[in-house]
Amino acid sequence: RRLINSIPGPKPTSWMYGSLVDLFITNEYGENEFKWQDTYGPVYTLKGCFGETRLMISDPATVKFVLNSPAFVSGATQQKAANALFGYGSVFMAQGTSALQSVMVPSSPPSQHPRIASGTTHKYLRGLMNPWFSAKNVRSTLPIMQEVAHKLVEHWEHMGFPGSTVDVTRSMGDAAIDIVGDAIFEHPFNGLSGKGNLSKTQRGLVNSMSSASRSALLTDFCLKYIPDFVFGLAVTLPLPGTQMLRDYHRMTDELGSTIVRQKRDTLHGAKDDAFVTGLLRTEDDPYNGVPDEQIAVHLRTILFAGEDTTVRLRVSEAPSAGCSTNSQRCPNTKKSLREEIDQVSGDIDYDSLPLLNAIINVRVSLPSHNPLTDVDCMLQEALRIYPALPMAERVAAEDCVLPLSQPITTKSGEEITHIPIQKGQYVYVAIGSYHRLRSIWGEDAAEFKPSRWLESEQPCKGTALGPYASLLTFLAGHGVCLGWRFAVQEIQVLVVEIVRNFVLSLPADNTVRAQCFGLTLVPKTADGVQHIPLHVEHVHG
Numbered sequence: 001r002r003l004i005n006s007i008p009g010p011k012p013t014s015w016m017y018g019s020l021v022d023l024f025i026t027n028e029y030g031e032n033e034f035k036w037q038d039t040y041g042p043v044y045t046l047k048g049c050f051g052e053t054r055l056m057i058s059d060p061a062t063v064k065f066v067l068n069s070p071a072f073v074s075g076a077t078q079q080k081a082a083n084a085l086f087g088y089g090s091v092f093m094a095q096g097t098s099a100l101q102s103v104m105v106p107s108s109p110p111s112q113h114p115r116i117a118s119g120t121t122h123k124y125l126r127g128l129m130n131p132w133f134s135a136k137n138v139r140s141t142l143p144i145m146q147e148v149a150h151k152l153v154e155h156w157e158h159m160g161f162p163g164s165t166v167d168v169t170r171s172m173g174d175a176a177i178d179i180v181g182d183a184i185f186e187h188p189f190n191g192l193s194g195k196g197n198l199s200k201t202q203r204g205l206v207n208s209m210s211s212a213s214r215s216a217l218l219t220d221f222c223l224k225y226i227p228d229f230v231f232g233l234a235v236t237l238p239l240p241g242t243q244m245l246r247d248y249h250r251m252t253d254e255l256g257s258t259i260v261r262q263k264r265d266t267l268h269g270a271k272d273d274a275f276v277t278g279l280l281r282t283e284d285d286p287y288n289g290v291p292d293e294q295i296a297v298h299l300r301t302i303l304f305a306g307e308d309t310t311v312r313l314r315v316s317e318a319p320s321a322g323c324s325t326n327s328q329r330c331p332n333t334k335k336s337l338r339e340e341i342d343q344v345s346g347d348i349d350y351d352s353l354p355l356l357n358a359i360i361n362v363r364v365s366l367p368s369h370n371p372l373t374d375v376d377c378m379l380q381e382a383l384r385i386y387p388a389l390p391m392a393e394r395v396a397a398e399d400c401v402l403p404l405s406q407p408i409t410t411k412s413g414e415e416i417t418h419i420p421i422q423k424g425q426y427v428y429v430a431i432g433s434y435h436r437l438r439s440i441w442g443e444d445a446a447e448f449k450p451s452r453w454l455e456s457e458q459p460c461k462g463t464a465l466g467p468y469a470s471l472l473t474f475l476a477g478h479g480v481c482l483g484w485r486f487a488v489q490e491i492q493v494l495v496v497e498i499v500r501n502f503v504l505s506l507p508a509d510n511t512v513r514a515q516c517f518g519l520t521l522v523p524k525t526a527d528g529v530q531h532i533p534l535h536v537e538h539v540h541g
């Protein structure tokens with residue numbers, strides 16, 4: 001621990017909050033974090049609440065180790081929050097060691113469970129879900145996503161969006177929920193039609209958790225010292241926040257039971273390729289899968305993982321896709337992206353649209369003559385610059401040694417090439433900082449520059465860490481996002497449909513900022529309101 005304390009880092013500005021206020025409560029996400037990286041390099045220390053030392057890492061060798069090593073698990077706070085939000089048994093919290101005892105299904109203790117005995121709960125749950133998220137399966141959901149995208153356009157028309165300035169986040173969230181319902185759970189969640197309360201309740205819950213404040217930082221710190229049973233009792237207190245959580249659980253528990261009942265009724269004991277079927281137990285193999293009542297836990301996990309992250313990303317792209325009025329950022333883009341999309345008709349091969357994918361950083365093989373490469377495209381590289389989760393928190397479950405790809409000079413002038421750390425050490429995997437490392441992404445790493453994805457050389461110089469375009473946006477290693485293919489396809493489909501029909505622009509007097517809290521990026525306007533007001537116009541007048 002002494003060596004950790006000799007690793008340089010920013011001076012704390014408060015004894016109570018350390019540097020966490022400077023990390024999280026800033027006008028724009030990364031305001032201080034990216035400067036710290038420039039000053040101290042890709043591995044530095046940071047003071048948390050009451051003098052606790054945390055490590056910030058963006059060094060690819062260190063990040064790779066942390067994300068792949070079983071020695072690192074989700075932190076206690078994250079696990080408690082996941083327990084409260086999703087319920088015991090979520091794949092998210094199963095990364096933690098304590099989860100291994102608590103997660104799995106009271107009716108089948110791990111010792112009696114052949115598959116769990118040979119691995120961890122986390123691995124087991126991923127094994128149940130992973131097949132559904134294969135490239136082939138995700139591609140088969142394309143028509144469903146396209147149908148929801150058409151409904152979104154109709155909804156905007158019906159609501160009279162064209163000609164006005166509106167917050168589109170709500171309807172984007174409704175569309176994301178409908179896509180999860182129709183494509184993954186084969187059940188209508190009625191977000192866009194307004195007939196269901198699910199997306200409204202979920203939005204309320206997400207918004208209530210997404211505010212950066214000093215008291216939230218303290219709560220976050222204290223949570224890990226609160227025993228599970230006390231936390232469990234606290235969640236039952238009659239407070240507005242906990243009431244909302246209970247309503248959400250009641251609603252999703254009922255929805256989960258309905259989905260299971262309908263699935264069992266249609267299957268009649270047979271099997272199909274559906275996501276839910278992959279989780280269900282059967283009479284022939286009662287120890288495989290999860291009990292019926294746990295489907296609601298996975299429903300909540302997928303709803304949160306698939307709605308919150310994706311909607312925030314898509315909305316941050318929307319102005320640039322339809323072309324922001326910010327001429328410094330994208331003077332030509334509107335025409336070129338629109339042209340690219342207008343040129344295709346019939347069945348779209350989304351992966352073959354260079355500009356569209358440059359926005360979201362898909363690497364594509366370009367045609368020999370690409371009319372768009374000379375376009376000074378300045379669309380946001382949304383996935384790189386605005387990763388929905390710009391930081392992942394992990395804690396060492398045992399003593400271990402972290403590798404470094406470049407040596408660090410300690411405060412005492414000693415050069416070290418690895419860092420021994422003790423059990424209980426908290427680490428932030430700094431995803432947003434990694435995406436701004438000049439050694440990896442070039443001198444212009446901090447710039448919005450989609451054209452980097454249109455050049456013949458890979459923009460990422462170094463070992464690829466994530467599953468997609470060498471980005472860490474979907475993380476990497478054993479906790480890598482299960483739904484990354486699904487998310488990418490969903491973004492492609494919705495952006496294309498929106499750009500085909502509408503021109504979006506940011507109102508001139510309203511700058512949207514991204515603030516980081518609860519570890520996700522939250523878009524806000526200068527007055528602190530969580531929304532993105534966009535001016536919507538029809539494409540053709």
Ligand code: HEM
Pocket residue numbers: 091092093095126180301302305306307309310313387388389392393473474475478479480481482483484486487
């Ligand atoms: C742009 C959209 C998305 C982004 C940026 C994103 C990012 C991430 C990240 C960074 C993690 C790791 C979190 C951590 O361990 O701290 C994660 C996990 C996860 N994501 Fe995504 N995600 C997106 C969309 C989706 C979608 C659409 C789904 C499902 C339909 C999904 C399902 C999951 C699940 C189940 C996990 C937990 C994996 C595990 O713990 O093993 N995600 N995602």
